[in-house]
Amino acid sequence: MxxxxxxxxxxxxxxxxxxxxxxxxxxxxxxxxxxxxxxxxxxxxxxxxxxxxxxxxxxxxxxxxxxxxxxxxxxxxxxxxxxxxxxxxxxxxxxxxxxxxxxxxxxxxxxxxLQVKELNAKFPHKVGLHQSCHGQRGLGLSQMSEVVAPPFSKPEQLLRMVEGIQLIELDRRDECCGFGGTFCVTEEAVSVKMGIDRVADHIKHGAEYITAGDMSCLMHLEGILRRQKSKTQVIHIAQILNATTR
Structure with a gap:
């Protein structure tokens, strides 16, 4: 292959x-x-x-x-x-x-x-999963909450194979972060407000890290976290799945 x-x-x-x-x-x-x-x-x-x-x-x-x-x-x-x-x-x-x-x-x-069933990864932290819109609604990586169908999430499935990780439950698990590519430039105020709301949901539930499959979304959230002087960090899902120690 x-x-x-x-x-x-x-x-x-x-x-x-x-x-x-x-x-x-x-x-x-x-x-x-x-x-x-x-x-x-x-x-x-x-x-x-x-x-x-x-x-x-x-x-x-x-x-x-x-x-x-x-x-x-x-x-x-x-x-x-x-x-x-x-x-x-x-x-x-x-x-x-x-x-x-x-x-x-x-x-x-x-x-x-690859149909991987187990991972040799360790990440002993509280993590919030942000379901990026393109992955969820475009590629079908996870189920949308408004659809009356069994829930699933391919990113979450892999994260649950990581030793020591604590995945937090969010109030709005598939809400947009507000980045939207050029949307964050043309509609800056709306984009920022959406990002603030997204960050608040993770912080409310004690997330040490926010992860996602799109670094663009995480870059947007990271900017908000830094301006808030928050200790919560962003990390791409590949870094968690590849982690052996932290």
Missing amino acids: KVALFVPCYVDQFYPQVGIATLQLLEKLGVTVSVPENQTCCGQPMANSGFAYLSHGCDENFVDSFANFDYVVCPSGSCTLHIKDHLRAEGREDESSQIRGHIKELTEFITDV
């Missing part, structure tokens, strides 16, 4: 430790991983801002970088969803289609493809 790691640009620039933890985690699970050196942004920021026509170069480069792999794994629900729904390289529809059908968010890949 040929697996490539797609590292989102904001992870590469601001949180490289998340990319490293993802690579280490996959290797611990027995996966041989390639990291194409020419990969760049997937084009999501431009497309979400109404400038999809400017992202054609990103599409071409993505196909060049990832066309020859069985799976592309990404530690970000939003970037994964963008590629799955929007990747189109002109004249290369077969390659684009193959990538769209085989790109997987990290926890999705571990649960659905």
